[in-house]
Amino acid sequence: MIKFAFITWIALAPLGAQGIKLPSNLDRLAAKATDVVDVTMDANLLQLAARFLSDKDTDEAQVKKLIGGLRGIYVRSFEFEKPGEYQDSDVEPVRAQLHTPAWSRIVGVRSQKSGDNSEVYLKTENGKIGGLAILVTQPKQLTIVSIDGTIDPDQLHELGGHFGIPKVDTRKETGHGKDE
């Protein structure tokens, strides 16, 4: 057991100070995916982006405010042509980090029918939100989002329809999925 934990720790590729460490084995999934989003923005890159966000543009000012307290944003999203291209073991190192006292799962939605599983976690630091993580596992899609730093989830949600980010209609019926 101890040996397994040791190996798991070695396999995690630290990317500077970040909320969760994204395992390096996720990189090999890119070769099998039809579409990949791979974004790594540490504090330096976020500061660079912030310098070019205009205070005069409402949308950009909103984003600038949102990212002001962040230390990093990390996204790995893979779409596959067919199910079975990734395993639970690929995701387990991420889950293991989220099942620690610092993190609380605030939403968990699972569909037995479609096999979709979506989870949202918040990290608390000194009584404030210090990170947000989203884990979406679907038969043909895997998405991991890690946001490290002070974040307001409501401000994040309000970005839909602004800054080139499409607004998803949350009122539409999906016809699938039930609360866990």
Place this chain on the structure above:
Amino acid sequence: MPTAGSATEAQAEAASDVTFAEVLRANQSSVFSLAYHFLRDRGAAEEVAQDVFLRLYRKIDDIENAKHLTFWLRKVTSHRCIDYVRRRGSQCTIALEDTAEPPAIEQHGDPLLSRRLRHLIATLPEKPRMVMVLRYQEDLTPEEISDVLEMPVRTVKSHLQRSLAILREKIERSMGEIR
């Protein structure tokens, strides 16, 4: 940003305000669309579009003005698409009935008929196919298409005429007459 001094410096500063990102954002949908309507494969179209804009980045010093930029993008995209098909051979021809379509920027007309037309256009040989896409997506005249594809005008007109006849016949056979 440095402050302007002489008239030359002021012009250079004004020009530098047009960033590559702005050029990319203003033109990416037309480049992607051109590639997509020709290749009928979203991934391939994205690959071609990336290649085109990388080439543009390398060659940006050679671009004289906005009109030249538009011409350059159409020309390079068209040629890269045709090269892509030739490199990949018949594997590249995709006309799947259930291919997920990227959304149109503005949706008009009968969606079923539009979809059918797009499939039929994809079955045309490469050069006539590109002629049709340049004509009906980009609204180019035969003379403009001739410049982009480096093809005689009479050949462009011949491709247009024949392709229209083929498509009309196939559509009327499958869906009835369109006036």
Place this chain on the structure above:
Amino acid sequence: MEDFEQELKYALARKEQPPSLEAKVFASIARDASARKLSWRWEALAASVILVAGLGAQHAHAVRERVAGEAAKAHLRLALQVTVTELSKIQRTVRASTEDE
């Protein structure tokens, strides 16, 4: 214009590009710069790439920084887009499940 030609125009209406295209273009520019053995850092591009012909050296740095900054913005936009989209989909699913009860 004849109806059939109008239908062709509708059929070949411009499509929306994938949201990741912008970020991918900048990533390929970055890889290209590395492959050409130019030092690439997000904060500054190599001297041989100049955005607008005729810029003097004193403007080149500012221009290069702007390109790097725009690239960072594109990546930020993409990251936020994925985040907001997934959060919204989760909210929609939760709402749908709640309404079913």
